[in-house]
Amino acid sequence: MVVAALAVTALTACGGGQQEAPAKNADGSTTLDMWTFADVHATYYEEMAERWNEANPDNEIKLEVTVYPYDDMHNKLQLAVNSGEGLPDVVDIEVNKFANFVKGEHPPLVDLTEAAAPYKDDIVQARLDLYSKDGKVYGFPTHVGAFTTFYNTEALEGAGIDYTTIKTWDDFKEAGVRYNEETGKAFGVASTSVMFLEPLITAQLGGQFFDADGNVQVNSPEVVETLAMMKDMQDAGAISTIPGGSPDSEEAYGAINDGDYAAIVYPAWYTSRFVDYMPDLAGKVAIAPAPVTDDAVVQTIGGGGTGASVPAVSPNKDLAAEWLAFAKLSPEANVAVWQVLGFDPVNMAVWEDEDVTKDPENKFNEYFQTNLFDVLGEVKDGIGHFESFSDPNWPTVDDTFRTVTLNEIYENGTSAQEALDQTQADLQNQLGQ
């Protein structure tokens, strides 16, 4: 008897997986489950769910957001999409992981092209391209992530440095060396666990991490020049490694807050980290454009990002897609992206709306000496799309750089050429190219 029961349980456990029909709650609303990996995103989505409900009283949603740590959420999602079980209705996927979820001919995500159609014309196309494959949009972007530099002006004044004169990487290096000699403290950051500056400089030099046929090419002249430039800045004392491996980690927030690092070159969304985690620097930080190389091909690119997607097996996928387009692409959503998150929104019309951007009550405007949108206005026409970010093999490349290559160069002192040749060989083998 026991055996029979056991066998039956085992069989049912294997045979599940039918799709449920859309189910409404007793009050007529629909529950949407959502996963994300950032607390601030959860706050934002809850706000957008409320606004949706105000505008659509006959089609209310009940949003239930779960926040998981970054790695855990993506790993859990990877397992869930492979088994087709236990998926949420909406999920945030970080850009460096996105390519994993659109592999093959049957991506497990809903094609959102139609839901995006009403808003498409106002959105920075490069950011939609990041989450598209074969002409289909699978995720909605949150921000542009244009690179900016955050200067601790109080620290710089002490060393007699005027940040407004820093335009190129040579200026940046010179200022860094002087600052370092005057104060003995670090100026810029050489991150080992996050790769942002390297794609930026490579893009400015006109390079990519892959060749035209999509084969990995991380020892191309531009990438080698990029890493050699970074290494040179590190050797000169202009940039240093940071506790935690990148400015976006808890150990680093403490160090930056204490004034141990004076210049952080990071995507614009880093504003939120200052406001949330570095209260001591309020009023002391100025935002300026990121440095450029001489004869830069593009001035800046979008760095980082999160694509919000709808898993294909969701019983509520139509409603989820409609709400998601409202929550991420509509003009009011883009205003909220700035007001709640402090990010540079993908709807460029918002950048020009001074009522929004110059609002003196805004916590980000209160915190920084300069206005983010003035800085963005300067680079607006020079934002390039870095194609390597949307290559299906980008996750593996990014992963290898963050674990091995950047450590070899910035921590172990291996030369850029040598480290990149080794990485190229490793990646070619791993990717079967």
Next chain:
Amino acid sequence: MKQLLYSKRLAPYLFILPFLVTLAVFWIVPLGRSFVMSTQEVLYGQATFIGLDNYERLWRDRIFWQALYNSLRYTVLTLVLLIPIPLALAALINSNIGSARIKAFFKASMFVPALTSVVVAGIVFRLIFAESDVAIMNQVADFLGFGPVRWLRGDATGLVALLAIALWRWTGVNTMYFLAGMQAIPTEYYEAASIDGASKVRQFIHITIPNIRPTIVYVVTISVYGGLSMFLESFMLYAGNNSPNNQGLTVVGYLYRKGIEENDLGFASAVGVVLLAVIMAINISYLVASGTFKKEAA
């Protein structure tokens, strides 16, 4: 039904059936699937047969060999630490030294780490070995006159942290195994030996060790398996699977990275199959060398 339960021929099979069913459903079938998947390229809803390509890539993969080296190194060092130390502690507990109450407390407290979650322990150890100069290990280092050390950045120091977790966690368990073995040895042996004038050390070498041999064989076998399949400790210590220069990457960590983090399940299955082969090769040759199979046959 009654007839079946009392049947001498059929009842034994009926009784072991639940075990066989679980073994088949949760072990044999997944294992077979892994073999099949290791010869495929697996994508969402599509699997293509690609022969031994995954194994070929694996053979040429520097990171895989590094992971295997890391796992083997960890296994050997845990064996070096986790056999002699628990053996000595067990002998101490089994001796006449100290009161029974203190020994009971000692045994209980040694065993507690095995009951705590590796996840919690890993996080605590990460903080203990943090880079900051106020972290516990750096204060110890400072007291001893060196440091601060960037523990989890260096290969050797990172290994020290991993071994510290292993030592903290498994010393108690191994001590219990050895103690159980020692308590099964008849006291007459020791009496006879002491009448013949054998010292405590000689008694330990010539009576205790040979008598708990089966226990030692068992502990070594599960330690080899445990060491080679270690993953969670490293995953928690480095707050993820990406340690600097892959210094904390184990074979299972690499399997996890390839299969779960990079969605290359075919390749990950090949890693799993190779790991199984390595563990079986080591353990079976050890069991043959230690005469375990022979004894059963005799």
